[in-house]
Amino acid sequence: MLELELEEKGYDQRLLGNLNLQISAGDRLALVGPSGCGKTTLLNIIGGLDRAFKGQRRLADPEPKIAYMFQEPRLLPWRTVEQNLRMVCSCRNQALDLLDEVELLDAACRYPRELSLGMARRVALARALALEPDLLLLDEPLVSLDPSTALRMLRLVEKLLRKRPKMALVLVSHNPDDADRIGAQLLQFDTVTGEVLLPNNEKTASAGQLLV
Amino acid sequence: MLELELEEKGYDQRLLGNLNLQISAGDRLALVGPSGCGKTTLLNIIGGLDRAFKGQRRLADPEPKIAYMFQEPRLLPWRTVEQNLRMVCSCRNQALDLLDEVELLDAACRYPRELSLGMARRVALARALALEPDLLLLDEPLVSLDPSTALRMLRLVEKLLRKRPKMALVLVSHNPDDADRIGAQLLQFDTVTGEVLLPNNEKTASAGQLLV
Amino acid sequence: MSSRLRDYLAVTAGLVCIWQLAATLIADPMLPGPVAVFQSIVTEWRSGALLHHLGVTLRRVTIAFVCAMILGTLLGWVMGRSLRANRLLDPLLLLFLNLPALVVIILLYVWMGLVEAAAVLAVIVNKVPNVAATIREGARSLDPQLEEMAEAYRFTRWQRIRDLWLPQLFPYLMASMRTGLALIWKIVLVVELLGRSDGVGFQLHLAFQLFDVTSILAYSFSFIAIVQLIEWGVLQPLEKRARRWQGEMQHA
């Protein structure tokens, strides 16, 4: 549903390059790499937010619906939690159901300022899930959560994946267990050259086609 | 160096209560608890930023110098990384040394906008360490970092603790290993009542005195 | 609210007392006391003149205010968001910002005649650049992270306006509404002075020629009272609502 030919992307220096990435329905991908290696940058490119790169990004027809959970919560501070979800949800019930699932039904009427960071991130997760996308981009979705909450949130994502098996997922995570659980193919950033993206094909070769 | 008698703290509902906390030189404390249980709130109270609670907070004389690494980076967006550190550092060399230690010397002249989240958090860590405090408050300092960088950052904190053994440390972390490594006493938030703070005395009873 | 009202009354009463004291001490017809001014207001009110002129001026102020805010916000928005538009329009903005009110008024009156439309248009032309210059700064200071978020979630145009842009522009809008109302009313005074036969500006100038400071103050304070009512009835509730998310301390 999405094809990316990334020749080069960089700011002052070259950051990413020589990457051919094809994401098809049902693919699961996990981006792994050291801090500052360009994971978020790649996600931005995939998500279509960053167009300042050398290369091409092609979308299937009909265009896939993309949901992106950012690394920061990025909630609208002047809207309550519920209103923030309603920006994306089709109806009120869906918003409340999702809030229930991320265990924040009590906080529906609060403003983001009144949430802890972990709570705000869960709202952001709920918002990404609310869109019922064809391609889900999650940038470190489980960070800032205690292990048991993190597990429950992961299960929530799994549940959605089971419910919509055709949904593709790109996950950034520093926790290899998360990727394992979802059965995602690891996409390891080369830490030595700092620029080339290498597929870690040992795990699962079935999902996704990566051409370097 | 700090004594906290917290009778009650809450927003709409009671959040924390019945907590007597004494932090002396050299104490190491790790706050653990589910998302939204009040860890950051407690840190704010200890740090003296939140005075809207029932109870008392007493500081030793001379007042201990407190450094607080927030859960978000909270860098000044209009100042470069180096300038952000220089707000706290006494001299340029110290700032550059610290930047080197958090592996961000290259980014000294960048604005926070141009950093990845993990990098920004490392700058925030460097800023907290730069103060050379008597009491160091770290709110999830290793989050958003890949495991190996996280380890190196933890070592950095350890190094400082070794260098200044009289420094007290309060750490919020969801990773029990981190607390272990630093040899901190776990302070577990009760997840059932959601309000009382229980000391987990099995680990180390020597450091800190907790009276519930 | 009741404590606010009390505060307000206390401050106002204090001011009036100081004024009365000063007026009594100086005892100069150039500094009439509050009593004299109040009497003048009552007289003008009874004669119907106050209401008439105030009404006429208010109508002009309202039309000009609404038009200038809308046009100025749009213009400032475009200039703040598009580098290209800013480059093209910046010389024009600066020109109109600093063109003396007098020039615009004269030219419009001469071209269009001393008609109501010319008067209101002159005010709008004077005010639009001010609003635009303020809103432009706001449009340049938007949060790019939220912008990206809205992009990613494909917010509709309307959602962007209502939920993303307006809240961020809000302080700039408030600033330009508050200073704008004041500026517009000041320009309306000049406009009325130069080419209208009614309105507060006309009356103020007549009073000025007779050096009747009492009437001048009577008309001025009547208008200020109306602005105070707008402030209480519209602007402050609006501000309170719009700043609710910031918590208690912020909305004053």
Place this chain on the structure above:
Amino acid sequence: MSSRLRDYLAVTAGLVCIWQLAATLIADPMLPGPVAVFQSIVTEWRSGALLHHLGVTLRRVTIAFVCAMILGTLLGWVMGRSLRANRLLDPLLLLFLNLPALVVIILLYVWMGLVEAAAVLAVIVNKVPNVAATIREGARSLDPQLEEMAEAYRFTRWQRIRDLWLPQLFPYLMASMRTGLALIWKIVLVVELLGRSDGVGFQLHLAFQLFDVTSILAYSFSFIAIVQLIEWGVLQPLEKRARRWQGEMQHA
């Protein structure tokens, strides 16, 4: 920079052409063409009158601008930060914001005589509330997280001003500087008209009495040219520097 200059020249040239065309078509002494205005500028320049009056007005504008910006920023800051101060000062702010320039000018002239100090003071009194109303909105919109950070790291007063508050107030300061310069110069015109014997306002009024639109435009454009120079020499470099952290797109 060079492409900016090119753009600017292109736009200006375009405007001048349109103006010349309109002037030629309408052929009315009320709409002199750019050539006539330019000739008038040259004549006035040669005679020394332009420089003299412009200088006098600029001095008044500068003094009033600096004083009003400083006082207004302080006042707006205090009102934006302290609920109590805002309650006490809000009625006063509203009063002075909406007191017609004429009233202030007359009263000050009457009390202090037709002296320079009265003229400048009148402008300051007119402008301070405008700055305050704008800055107050800025002071209410500060980031509480950064505030906490500064508190935790015990920033000195000076660090807070320079590194925390000024950058956040910057867009509000720019807005009030740009609209402020325009407003001050407009009020200076009225002040000069009513009680000074020199300055651009005085000259404008003379020209107005003769319906000499050419001179009016000549003086107006001379002043606008100076503002344009200030814009290029001071405000835009300042803005460019202060907005550098936002990246390329933002500083226009």
Place this chain on the structure above:
Amino acid sequence: AKDAAANELPKVRVGMLQFGTAHWELAHIQQAGLDRKHGYKLELLPLANSSAGRLALTAGNVDWIVGDWVWAAERTLQGAPLRFIPFSTRIGEIMVPTDSGIASVADLRRKRIGVAGGPQGKSWQLLNAAAAKQGIDLAQAAEVSFGAPPLLSRELEAGRLDALLTFWHFAARLEASGQFKPAISAVSISESLGLDSRLPLLGYLANQQWVVENQTLASNFASSIYASKSDLREDRPWETLRPLMRVNDDASFQALRQGYRSGEPEALLSAAMLESANRAWPYLRHEKHPLPLAIFQGVSQGQGLTLYQSKAQQ
């Protein structure tokens, strides 16, 4: 039926200052029905100051305003020909405190003089010219401040001025207060310049085109003006005009009434008067262009300058 008839009458729109002197005679026209008697309906547009009047005439919103012929001449030279019919000979007065020693132009040296109407004011220009004849450059020799007339009256009262050249109705009020007196008569200034002191400076101004296109209407208007003037030589009509004068005491009332009457222009703009205007022109405007005498044709289409006959002349 009478109203209906009045509605059908052609309208003449006149812009005047709300509390200006012209308002008195115009109001009398309306009150005494002189307009209907002369076959037109007078419509008054109150304006806040003289600039507004000039704008109104230029913009075509009124047919007549009160102004001076110097401005009319200038507009005519700029290509917008105007016509002038005399309204008043009064110009400014120099007022000084009653105990002041200022009695002549020469005495003004090194004094603080306030000047209403700006440096282009007619009286100031004439005063300057008179001083120049005596070898005095007043602008240099005295400390001159220009300003708005009410503010200048205040300055004089506050003792911050030694002498004030101001419009006659402001002067009349000052004089009525008993603390000030006229120092140098306008007549003596005019005469020292060789000008006829009866030269009317102020008049009703209309666009020439309007006068030409509304010939009868224009002359009817002019006739009614002078009918009004002659009525106002009586005291009786003044009682109804008093509210328009905004006076608090009888002294001011009488001073204003007297001032108005003494300013009534000569009925006939004689050739000698035109010659006087011609001589005054260089003092009032230092321009190369000769005075366009056509403005003095008043409401007539032809060359004749005999426009009306006042009762005094009959």
